[in-house]
Amino acid sequence: xxxxxxxSGSTTVEAMVNPIAAACAGDGLNSEFIPDTVYxxxxxxxxxxxxxTKVLTRTLLEQYGVESPTIExxxxxxxxxxxxxxxxxxxxxxxxxxAAANVAVDVTPGRKFMSVIAFNAGMTYNADHIFYFYLESSxxxxxxxxxxxxxxxxxxxxTEIL
Amino acid sequence: xxxxxxxxxxxxxxxxxxxxxxxxxxxxxDEIGELFxxxxxDATESTVSMTTGAVTYEDALDxxxxxxGPTVRKELPNEAAYVKAVxxxxxxxxxxxxxxxxxxxxxGYQDLQEGHPPRYAGFDTNLLPWRMHDVLEIDPxxxxxxxxxxxxxxxALLEGVDSELxxxxxxxxxxxxxxxxADAFGPEYERLAGQPTEDNRETRLGLREFRRLRETRPxxxxxxxxxxxxxxxxxxxxxADKPTGVVLFSNDYGFIxxxxxxxxxxxHVNFDVDFPRRLTGTWDQIATLLxxxxxxxxxxxxxxxxxxxxxxxxxxxxxxxxxxxIDTRSEKLAAILERDQPIVQAHADRQ
Numbered sequence: 001x002x003x004x005x006x007x008s009g010s011t012t013v014e015a016m017v018n019p020i021a022a023a024c025a026g027d028g029l030n031s032e033f034i035p036d037t038v039y040x041x042x043x044x045x046x047x048x049x050x051x052x053t054k055v056l057t058r059t060l061l062e063q064y065g066v067e068s069p070t071i072e073x074x075x076x077x078x079x080x081x082x083x084x085x086x087x088x089x090x091x092x093x094x095x096x097x098x099a100a101a102n103v104a105v106d107v108t109p110g111r112k113f114m115s116v117i118a119f120n121a122g123m124t125y126n127a128d129h130i131f132y133f134y135l136e137s138s139x140x141x142x143x144x145x146x147x148x149x150x151x152x153x154x155x156x157x158x159t160e161i162l
Numbered sequence: 163x164x165x166x167x168x169x170x171x172x173x174x175x176x177x178x179x180x181x182x183x184x185x186x187x188x189x190x191x192d193e194i195g196e197l198f199x200x201x202x203x204d205a206t207e208s209t210v211s212m213t214t215g216a217v218t219y220e221d222a223l224d225x226x227x228x229x230x231g232p233t234v235r236k237e238l239p240n241e242a243a244y245v246k247a248v249x250x251x252x253x254x255x256x257x258x259x260x261x262x263x264x265x266x267x268x269x270g271y272q273d274l275q276e277g278h279p280p281r282y283a284g285f286d287t288n289l290l291p292w293r294m295h296d297v298l299e300i301d302p303x304x305x306x307x308x309x310x311x312x313x314x315x316x317x318a319l320l321e322g323v324d325s326e327l328x329x330x331x332x333x334x335x336x337x338x339x340x341x342x343x344a345d346a347f348g349p350e351y352e353r354l355a356g357q358p359t360e361d362n363r364e365t366r367l368g369l370r371e372f373r374r375l376r377e378t379r380p381x382x383x384x385x386x387x388x389x390x391x392x393x394x395x396x397x398x399x400x401x402a403d404k405p406t407g408v409v410l411f412s413n414d415y416g417f418i419x420x421x422x423x424x425x426x427x428x429x430h431v432n433f434d435v436d437f438p439r440r441l442t443g444t445w446d447q448i449a450t451l452l453x454x455x456x457x458x459x460x461x462x463x464x465x466x467x468x469x470x471x472x473x474x475x476x477x478x479x480x481x482x483x484x485x486x487x488i489d490t491r492s493e494k495l496a497a498i499l500e501r502d503q504p505i506v507q508a509h510a511d512r513q
Contacts, residue, residue: 146502152205
C-alpha cells in the first residue's frame with residue numbers, strides 16, 4: 001500500500017475510471033499518481049457499473065505497471081446513508097495513513113452529496129490529494145480517458161488550489 | 163500496430179504527451195512533401211494549415227508524371243479526390259451547403275408520429291467514399307434534432323452502386339510493383355506490395371461506407387443494374403409501390419437530370435475545387451482526415467510515426483474495422499500506444 005485512491009460509486013463507468021487514468025498519466029499534476037490500492041463504494045442503484053469498473057481499473061493499473069492492484073469495495077444499503085459514506089472515506093484514509101501510504105480522495109463520481117462528504121473527509125483527515133476530473137464537454141462523457149482529447153480534460157487537485 | 167479510425171485520438175494524445183503539439187503531415191515523395199500542419203489546441207478548435215492546396219498538389223502530380231510516367235501518377239489520388247477526402251473529414255464544407263439544406267428541409271424531416279412516410283437517402287457511387295451520411299448532416303443516428311425528427315430515416319442501398327464499388331478493386335492484379343513505387347516516392351512504399359491501386363482504395367472506402375450503413379442503419383436493399391440509367395430505373399421501380407420515399411444524391415449532373423426525369427427527388431453535391439489554407443476543427447475530424455488520407459495516399463509521415471493506410475497483408479478485417487497500420491519510429495510513442503490500447507479495448511469489451 002503505497003498509493004491509495006478512495007472514490008465513491010457511480011452508474012457511469014467512465015466517471016469512476018477516468019480520474020484514475022488521468023492521475024496515472026499525471027495530467028495536470030506535478031507528478032503522476034499511480035494507485036496500487038483503490039476503494040470504491042457500492043450501493044444497490046449502481047447495477048453492473050461497478051463490476052465493469054473494477055475490471056477496467058485493474059487493466060488500467062496493470063498497464064501502468066502495478067502488478068497486483070488491490071481493489072476494495074465498500075457497501076451501503078441506500079445511497080442516502082450519509083454516515084456510511086463518511087465512514088467509507090474516513091476509514092480508507094485512516095488505514096492509508098497507518099500504512100504510511102499516500103492517499104488521494106476522488107470527488108468526481110457519484111451524487112453531489114457524495115462529493116461533498118468525500119471532500120469534507122479529505123480535508124478533515126488530511127488526504128494528500130483531493131482530485132476532481134474536469135471535462136470541458138459532455139460530448140466526451142462516454143469515452144475512456146485515452147480517447148478523450150488531452151486538452152479537453154484536466155485533473156485538479158483541490159489540496160493545491162484551496 | 164494497427165489502430166482503428168475511431169481510436170486515432172490515441173495517436174494524437176500520444177504525440178501531445180510527447181510534446182508534439184504542432185506537427186507536419188508529410189507525403190514521402192520529394193515532389194509533394196508537407197501536405198498540412200496540425201496544431202493540437204482546443205479539442206474543438208484545433209488548427210489544420212494546408213501547406214499543399216489542391217492546385218499546388220496538381221502541379222506536383224504533373225511533375226511526378228514527367229519524372230516517372232502516368233502509371234506512377236495514378237497511384238496517387240487526383241486533386242479532386244484530395245479535396246473530397248478533406249471534405250469527408252468535415253474540416254471543410256461542401257460547396258452548395260445552402261442548396262442541400264433547403265433540399266433536405268423540403269424532402270426530409272418526416273414526422274413519423276403524424277403518419278408521414280419515412281424518407282431514405284440514396285447515394286451515387288461517386289459519393290459513397292466520402293462519408294456523406296455525416297458530411298451532409300443527414301444521418302438519423304448522428305443528426306436527429308432534439309425535437310425528434312431525423313433529416314432522413316434510413317438509407318436506400320442501391321445494388322448497382324454496390325456492384326460498381328465491388329468490381330473495381332483488384333488486389334495485386336493491376337497494382338504497380340511496390341519496388342517501383344518505392345523508387346518513385348520513397349522506401350515506405352515497399353510496404354504496399356499486393357495492395358490495390360489508388361482508385362481502388364477510393365472505392366474500398368465507398369464499399370466500407372455502404373456496408374457500414376447496411377450493418378448499422380435502417381435501410382432498403384434496392385435491386386438495380388449498374389450505370390446511371392440502371393441505378394435510377396431500379397430505384398424508381400422499387401419505390402413506385404412503397405410508402406417509403408427516397409432522395410438521391412450524386413456528384414454527377416447527368417445522374418441528377420435522369421433521376422428528376424423519373425420523378426425522383428435528387429440533388430447534386432458540389433465540392434470546391436480547392437480548400438482554404440487554414441482550417442479549424444475537432445480532434446475527431448483531424449483523426450478522420452488522417453484516416454482518409456492515409457488510405458488514399460497509402461503512406462503519411464508524421465513525427466515519430468509513419469501511417470500506412472494500406473500495407474502488405476492488409477486484411478478484410480482491417481478494412482472492416484477501418485484500421486491503419488502505425489509504424490512507430492519512437493520507442494516512447496510505441497510505449498504510450500501499447501499502454502493505452504488495452505485500456506481502450508477493455509472499455510470497448512464491456513459495451
